[in-house]
Amino acid sequence: MNPKVREPFVRITKRDGLASWRGWLIRLISLILALAVSAIVIYAMIKLNPLKVYAAMWEGAFGSEKRSWVTLRDTMMMLCIGVGLAPAFKMRFWNIGAEGQILIGGIATAAVLIYCGNSMPTWALLLTSFVVSSIAGAIWGVVPAFFKARFGTNETLFTLMMNYVAIQLTSYCVALWENPFGSNTVGVINQQTRAGWFPSLLGQQYMLNVILVLVLAVSMYIYLRYSKQGYEISVVGESERTARYIGISVRRVIVRTMMISGAICGLAGFLAVSGASHTISTSTAGGRGFTAIIVAWLAKFNTFVMILIAALLVFLEKGAMQIASQYNLNDFASQMITGIILFFILGSEFFINYRLVFRGKKEAK
Amino acid sequence: MEGAKATVCMREITKTFGSTVANNCVCLDINKGEILSLLGENGSGKTTLMNMLSGIYYPDAGQIFVNGSEVSIRSPKDAFELGIGMIHQHFKLVDVLSAAENIILGMPGNGRLDMKVVNEKILNICSLYGFDVDPKQKIYDMSVSQKQTVEIVKVLYRGADILILDEPTAVLTPQETDKLFAVLRNMRNDGKAVVIITHKLHEVEELSDRVAVLRHGQYIGEMVTKDTNAAEMTNMMVGRTVSLNIARPEPKDPKPRIVVDGLTVRDIDGVKKLSNVSFAANSGEILGIAGISGCGQRELLESIAGLQLVESGSISYIDPETGKQVELIGKDPRTISTLGVALSFVPEDRLGMGLVGNMDLTDNMMLRSFRRGKSMFADRKSPRSLAERVVNELEVVTPGITTPVRRLSGGNVQKILVGREIACAPTVLMTAYAVRGLDINSSYTIYDLLNQQKEKGVAVIYVGEDLDVLLELCDRILILCGGEVSGIVPGRGANKREVGMMMTKLGGEAGK
Structure with a gap:
């Protein structure tokens, strides 16, 4: 040769x-x-010693029962945002605005807790927060969707800029609800009464978070996979021309889907405020709206796979914090x-x- | 040595994609000063074989000799260095650049670019072979045939003397095809080796000196073109005897089903695409629509389907049972179907419009039926059985009904689309370029399906580009020219030349 x-x-x-x-x-x-x-x-x-470092990471995430529950809680938060992003990305709508949608949901929840905290029983507070936060998130999602559907604006930039609007609104609200005066934070809302906080279920503080998000994840799986609307979402995502050819109203699907996507991200804000930190600040979303994009894409919108990926990412984050403090890095x-x-x-x-x-x-x- | 005259020898070439064997021990010689036709059905491995010559794929096994010495073609760059250039079915040009800029794109040069020299060299090539290219014209301003010319000049500019053209005539009008063939003959006479991939027999007969046939990835044989005939080539291609006559049963009791009156359509830029078009499509009849590309056929069909904004005119559908008239203009496809108008439409762009390439067969069948039923969930059972039925009845070659449609070959994709549209039990069936890119076998399957629909009393509208087929298949032919009706002639006894004239000039010779 x-x-x-x-x-x-x-x-x-x-x-x-x-x-x-x-x-x-x-x-x-x-x-x-x-x-x-x-x-x-x-x-x-x-x-x-790398092994020691890994052990420290494990320690950081699962070192005690409390830590394990916090890891689980944060995993659920991440999963919730991923579930919210899934329909939008499946429709090839680049929703970079989860961050803002979470914040808006958080503000809505905080407002309910602050203004109605003394006048409603807990279940009513939770229900109201649930509804109000999802509506707030839905509005934050629908605005860019409407402009995209109507005028063909670029949703990536639009949703991204909606984040900054949400951050500024949050700053305003923090100043409005400042407590104690001069601290420049809202502090823990309803610290004495615990009104509107997630109640313990089965003796676990974060059980309600887990149940709520798992229900959402399962419903979203069924919605995307078996419902007619889920099918419309995938057709629009794959080819708008085919969707039009078959008589699907592309505009309606875009707006409807972003309403759902925004609403679930708004619920993540509800989880963050009512179910975890009991306060609101500009870092309530903390970049998780962006990280969750990785969760949604890596799982190819399968919400069950998202659980694994969300868990991995949160584990890494917790472990990283632990080794940072333990080894002074x-x-x-x-x-x-x-x-x-x-x-x-x-x-x-x-x-x-x-x-x-x-x-x-x-x-x- | 046996291949002394051959400029390219391919020996025992094998290429597999996963479990699919695209080429199996194929041997092929390409000679200088000769036009070779590579003939075969869809998916028989013609393009794959040539892609290995042009450096797109690398063979799993086998040897390639160019001018007597063995070579390894790892990239299109290697291929160019060996003087091999391929013109692909889908053009690879940058729209916003001029012809000359596209031609020199990616070529090495010194720091200063002298477009004058480049243009001169391009014009030299053009005059040598009889091309008609303006080097300064932008690609987005060009017709399909001009773009193709740029692709060919691009390859020649790089000094290729072995040219491969992948189905070059699929997008050309008969006149453009003649022009292309003249150029190719000039190249052959200049001593270049030309390979054209095709499945159109009359092109093989008209143009080539030699023909090689592939079937299911295997090399079947080669012949000198003038010693063979269409029937023999078909038999080699298909592997059995195929009748080449298209049936045309007499229409039974034709009654107007779709009446178009004074239809005028403008595109987004305000350019008139259709102007005062009036005609009727009858039940039990195939109405052919002839015209050069871009003369309004697409807009016409899309107007009827409810996908096109119409400026003025009316399109009425006459219900075969009640005789009631329904106005279709101003309604979207969904409204049209809820009104009980059973309209089926096989669009030109199969994977971009008629089907979703990334979805499997079942989900594509669902496109038409998913809204059925009151449940919030979509029924996947009946589409699945429909998919199975279409695969069985139309002999679709697919690994299974869970395969994404884009992985199937063109003919099979079309069978799925046509199968789905027919399954809706339409009363009007519109098809645009239903057999474009399809091999003989699949084409005849489609003609048969259309005839079956016609005999069921469906009004069939067939937009086609092959005049021979239009004249053989259709009961009446509507000829469009520049968005206007140039004439309507009966299919039986129509004269090909006359119809061709009417396509380019309103009313043909008489209509001056």
């Missing part, structure tokens, strides 16, 4: 119908690889580990869809 005739060293071929267990195996391998690479980085940069070291792990998990999708054929190896027939 002519020596100049060389096969390319490596080439990419598409995989066909990979068994799903093998897909999960690849994901697992990528996680292990990520941990190995992180270990090398940890050792090379901060000269710590700054945030960056722990964020690097998070980054490495995410990189590997995202990269594993490539190996699930494609494979590399190296020179000299024939493909199996």
